[in-house]
Amino acid sequence: MEMFSNKNIVQLVIWVILCMDLCMAVKWLALFKSRTKKWNFPDDCKKSSGLTSEQVRICEQHVSLMETVAQASLKGVDACQKQFSDRRWNCSTITSVPKMTKDLKRGTREQAFVYGIASATLIHSVARACSIGATNECTCGAFPLKAPSDDFKWGGCGDNVDYGLRFTELFTSYHTIKNSKRKKTMMNAHNTAAGTQVAISSRTKACKCHGVSGSCSIKTCWPSLADFNKIAETLKHKYGRAIEVKRKRKKGVSMFAPINKNVKSIPNDELVYIQKSPDYCSPDRKMGSIGTQGRNCDRDSHDSGGCDIMCCGRGYDSSDVQIFRRCECKYYWCCEVKCNTCSEIVRVHRCR
Known part of the structure; x- marks a missing residue:
């Protein structure tokens, strides 16, 4: 007797494909736990580290880069939680990876971010690792073809953005998921590409002065990506204006179209989503919401961290709390800093 019918085999294949679509791009963030x-x-x-089978193969071929990848996961998790610390959704569920809660699977703007x-x-992280010699997989990035101006010359070792992009697309299986016809996978592919575009667009030049007594008569510059906190801030702004989309077919090709007819196009570096977010006011572990009860809020703010928005209309309680901090620090030659411990009473407000 056959163990599996044709119908069961088809269902199994579909299940595997769905799992692959959901797993490809972000479960590797679980590496922050083994940083x-x-x-x-x-x-x-x-695979127990949060890697897919394909990522395990890539890892085996690029072992010297994996410490950088693990540090990248920590940097990404920290940046997400820092950017949304004053929001109802505070990115707490990102620490659950490789388990994926619904807020990171349903196609919301949180998933997009x-x-x-x-x-x-x-x-x-990979582009920077190349420039500082943290890996033997790559070297300095190429200098721009455009000749420098008279006040500086190209030199030093720039971030290798080209290698960073190639490795990122390989590790996230971007070229595989971008060809998917599944709506959520199309969304994941677009937002994966948008993240890389935001990073690449942050590229600027870092410079070092040379000359007598710091006169900067000669200035050497090299291509450098912006500080990652600035990149994370840019992505947070894009989260706020993310474009809600629907799928349509044009000449037999699946693509996204904005639901808002006033939005004429979908730029490659903007985030998109297909499902409206929950309000995150009440705890719902499966959805990825911890609720806002007990969260600190700003009584004087009308923004996302203000008590009116954070507390979802439930009100808040105020209390005085004693906090301790280092103060009156002095530097003693050589080489020690001594500080006193000061305390103060601060008024805090927490959602009911």
Whole structure:
């Protein structure tokens, strides 16, 4: 007797494809949990770390880069939680990876941000690792073809953005998921690409002065990506204006179209979403909402961190809290800093 019918086989294949679509791009962020791990041998690459089978293969081929990838995951998780610390959705569920809660699977703007920040932190970290010699996989980035102006010359070792982009697209399976016809996978592919575009667009030049007594008569510059906090801030702004889209077919090709008819196009570096977000007011672990009860809020603010918005109309309680901090620090030659401990009473407000 056959163990599986044709129908069961088809269902199994569909399930595997769905799982692959959901797993490809961001589950590797779970590496932040093993950020102190030493990556020395191909045998260190395991699916238990949050890697897909394909990422395990890539890991085995690029072991010297995996410490950088793990640090990138930590940088991405920290940036997400920092940017949304004063929001109802505070990016707490990102720490659950490789388990994915519904807020990161249903096609919301929160999912869009996480996919964007994941690819942005990866390209930023790998490009920077090349320039500082943290890996033997790559070297300095190429200088721009445009000749420098008279006040500086190209030199030093710039961030290798081209290599960072190639590795990011490989590691996130971008070229595979971008050809998917599934709506959520199309969304994930777009936001993965948007994150890399935001990182690349931040590229500027860093310079060092040379000359007698710091006269800067000679200035050497090299291409450099912006500080990652600035990239994360840019992505947060794009989260706020993310474009709600629907799928349509044009000449047999699946593509996205804005639901708002006043939006004429979907730029490659903007985030998109297909499902409206929950309000995150009440706890719902499966949805990825911790609720806002007990969260600190700003009584005088009318923005997202203000008590009116954060507390969802439930009101808030105020209390005085004693806090301790370092103060009156003095530098003693050589080389010690001594501080006193000061306390103060501050008024805090927490949602009911």
